[in-house]
Amino acid sequence: MSTTLDFDRYDRIRPIRWTGDSLELLDQRKLPFVVEYVTCADSDAVAEAIHALTVRGAPAIGIAAAWGVVLAARSVEAANGNDAATKLEPALQRLNAARPTAVNLAWALARMRRVLVTAGADWRDVLDREAQAIADEDLAANRRMGALGAALIEPRSGVLTHCNTGSLATAGFGTALGVIRAGVAEGRIDKVFAGETRPWLQGARLTVWELQQDGISPTLIADSAASHLMKSGDVQWVVVGADRICANGDTANKIGTYQLAIAARHHGLKFMVVAPSSTVDMETPSGDAIHIEERDPGELFAVGGVRTAAQDVGAWNPVFDVTPHELIDAIVTERGVIERPDAAAMKVAFGS
Numbered sequence: 315m316s317t318t319l320d321f322d323r324y325d326r327i328r329p330i331r332w333t334g335d336s337l338e339l340l341d342q343r344k345l346p347f348v349v350e351y352v353t354c355a356d357s358d359a360v361a362e363a364i365h366a367l368t369v370r371g372a373p374a375i376g377i378a379a380a381w382g383v384v385l386a387a388r389s390v391e392a393a394n395g396n397d398a399a400t401k402l403e404p405a406l407q408r409l410n411a412a413r414p415t416a417v418n419l420a421w422a423l424a425r426m427r428r429v430l431v432t433a434g435a436d437w438r439d440v441l442d443r444e445a446q447a448i449a450d451e452d453l454a455a456n457r458r459m460g461a462l463g464a465a466l467i468e469p470r471s472g473v474l475t476h477c478n479t480g481s482l483a484t485a486g487f488g489t490a491l492g493v494i495r496a497g498v499a500e501g502r503i504d505k506v507f508a509g510e511t512r513p514w515l516q517g518a519r520l521t522v523w524e525l526q527q528d529g530i531s532p533t534l535i536a537d538s539a540a541s542h543l544m545k546s547g548d549v550q551w552v553v554v555g556a557d558r559i560c561a562n563g564d565t566a567n568k569i570g571t572y573q574l575a576i577a578a579r580h581h582g583l584k585f586m587v588v589a590p591s592s593t594v595d596m597e598t599p600s601g602d603a604i605h606i607e608e609r610d611p612g613e614l615f616a617v618g619g620v621r622t623a624a625q626d627v628g629a630w631n632p633v634f635d636v637t638p639h640e641l642i643d644a645i646v647t648e649r650g651v652i653e654r655p656d657a658a659a660m661k662v663a664f665g666s
């Protein structure tokens with residue numbers, strides 16, 4: 315079962331726009347109530363936008379950072395790429411420090427550095443082309459993963475997803491949400507459930523809005539309703555994205571993913587991770603070595619600016635967790651599907 319997907323219908327949102335002079339970011343702090351692009355005129359503005367979640371999602375922050383390097387280049391005079399690389403390094407470091415967990419950020423900056431050091435007098439054009447290539451390759455990878463991931467899902471299935479892994483989190487189409495888009499288009503998926511994703515509500519605000527643009531009507535659930543939903547028999551797959559996939563297949567993703575994987579295994583459901591190869595980090599042996607971002611505890615005290623927690627309470631706000639590879643049935647990248655991932659299977663797929 316496969317159809318040629320109508321990408322004009324299923325892939326219209328673009329969170330990152332390069333104008334030639336500046337970077338425009340669809341402000342994900344305000345969606346879905348305000349649809350507004352903010353303009354970043356320099357690389358520090360891009361770093362701040364990444365840190366503040368104006369742009370978010372592992373592939374999207376890598377792409378934004380690559381354009382941040384292009385912006386940084388505007389204020390540097392250099393005779394060749396190697397000279398420029400030295401002068402640009404402080405800006406690259408500030409971009410890299412914006413968020414710690416998604417490896418796509420460091421990966422994109424490493425790509426920009428790599429092309430720069432061998433570039434000649436045309437080093438600015440080389441940077442422009444590389445940033446565009448990073449974005450173009452991400453879109454192509456997502457479309458490929460959509461087909462590969464959807465093929466794993468039996469017709470008329472229900473799926474549960476977490477956070478936002480769609481066009482908003484990527485160059486377009488999305489990772490887990492790309493699989494869901496393809497699965498719906500092919501008739502494999504007839505029910506989509508989206509967890510709210512407290513505290514930032516990427517599911518309730520972003521995933522629901524994105525799917526609605528495509529004419530797909532998801533059912534929103536409280537994060538705490540997931541096990542009860544699984545027990546009902548209405549879902550067969552949990553499909554999520556990733557911020558970093560380690561050499562043994564352990565996967566960091568939005569906080570709450572780990573408990574979904576545990577509950578899925580308990581209920582006999584399948585668990586799929588969908589991410590481009592830019593999210594694979596073969597240098598990190600296992601999930602224990604991943605730096606998990608902890609954000610301001612204040613994010614837990616209020617919803618939409620209205621305080622919901624009692625006064626004078628302390629809070630802990632880790633925003634990612636690690637799903638051990640034993641709980642993952644399939645990792646889908648644009649290079650193919652790794653079933654029951656472990657260190658050996660990862661090595662075959664990605665080398666050492």
Ligand code: MRU
Nearest residue numbers: 370371372477479483555556568
């Ligand atoms: O904090 P966020 O919103 O950047 O977290 C995003 C996620 O955890 C996504 O699931 C992940 O980046 C994959 S996006 C294709």
